Amino acid sequence: MRLNRLLTAGILSLIPFSPALASDGLNSGDTAWIIVSTALVMMMTPAGLALFYGGIARYKNLLNTFAMTLVAYCLASVIWMMWGYSIAFGPDIGGITGGLQHFFMAGIGVDSLSGSIPTYVFALFQMTFACITVALVLGSVVDRMKFSSWIVFTILWVTFIYAPVAHWVWGGGWMANMGALDFAGGTVVHINAGVAGLVLALVLGKRIGYGKEAMFPSSIALTALGAALLWFGWFGFNAGSQLAADGVAGSAFLVTNTSAAAGALTWMIIEWLVNKKPTVLGMASGIVSGLVAITPAAGFVNMPASLIIGLVAGALGFYSVAKIKPKLGYDDSLDAFGVHGVCGIWGALATGLFANPAVNEAGKGLFYGNPKQLWIQVISIVATAVFTAIGTLIIAYITKAVTGGLRVEQEDEIIGLDNSIHGERGFEIQ
């Protein structure tokens, strides 16, 4: 259904604005729900993610983590309205990118519709996705990246990586035409951000003292609160991605909550068995793992499938950050790849397995007699990962040239970025 709606939206955007068409198509219930969803997803970045990441970052880098999240939100907001939306949702050019017809929102008015909602609402809803995706990347690079480099990187990345990938999947590009299923952003958001984070972490190198000195999270309480706000916002992210207030949106809402809970419980139990302590950081991480994995599947799978998706995500997340990462030796500071990349890949595959035509006729997975879907999902995962990896690498080196290096001075890194970059501190405790 989502695909149909988006195709309709794409076609509508090609047709010069027609008031008669507009008044016929607008659905106030759908519009109200997407306006609310947009506000929910907005909150995920400057509140949810900032707290989630800030709490895991060291005390001396807490504010810098907030600052990078905030600036990513602001930059992506502006870029999206200037040209990002047009690249992602402008008229298709060869399945690769959208045209620049909507540069600075040109050609869109208060009566323009995307499906049954105003195009302005659709563009804003999509904007919040661009914002959180680029902000997710910073989980791999906190504690050591220059603020100026992060700003340049964000501008380039949203323009040249996020917007085209969004076009491929949701803007009528080649992945949509191939039949790839990504309800709310498994490939576009999570695999994209996770792989980009990993590449940027490898280019930046490890933090000083990584693996040798203790790097305590500044506040697990902030992280737990951030995870709760992410969970809350994710209802808009997933149930809103139906772009309508209907039964599929309700189903997406249900499976989102179930998968998050299953992810948290699984991570907690495994950690309890392996490390003897059920940690709050583990539960918070499990919530996010479950949410990430259900994202591409949300509008396609039923409740039992969401339990399995969440359960596997909690286990995968735990093993990827606690067992695999130390062996491979890269410094993904807050595990953007370990959680978002790995669980995003699982979610995209799971969509190819569990997509149930009884939930949504647009998706039919392996377990419902369509093995080809799994293969399509694999192609979409590999293509996204490869494109992001190469594109991010190029952008990282361009950024490095523009800002004269990506890393802060060694002394600044040791003092902490709150002080050396912002001249502030996160807490005044006496």
Added chain:
Amino acid sequence: MKKIEAVIKPFKLDDVKEALNEIGIQGMTISEVKGYGRQKGHKEIYRGAEYVVDFIPKIKIEIVVEADRVQQVVNCIRESANTGKIGDGKIFVIPVEEALRVRTGETGPDAI
């Protein structure tokens, strides 16, 4: 005069203070300190990264008394700070050469 330095578990501070008040000790200096002995530190694991916390928070109490009261004070602290578990702390007794009350200029035992 002797100085008694006792390093104890933080949650035992109130018990020790009350016990010392009961035997007539009217002043003390305390500080929040960190350290480890046979108790060693403890382990914290964050997403699989294992950090050993070597230094555990303790309270250090410093009291200066006349030499003939040392045994009484030491016993009092030992009894009130004791939980029977590892990490209860240590008590040291150190000679003090001189004492002086800033306000009046009194010296020696009068200044304690």
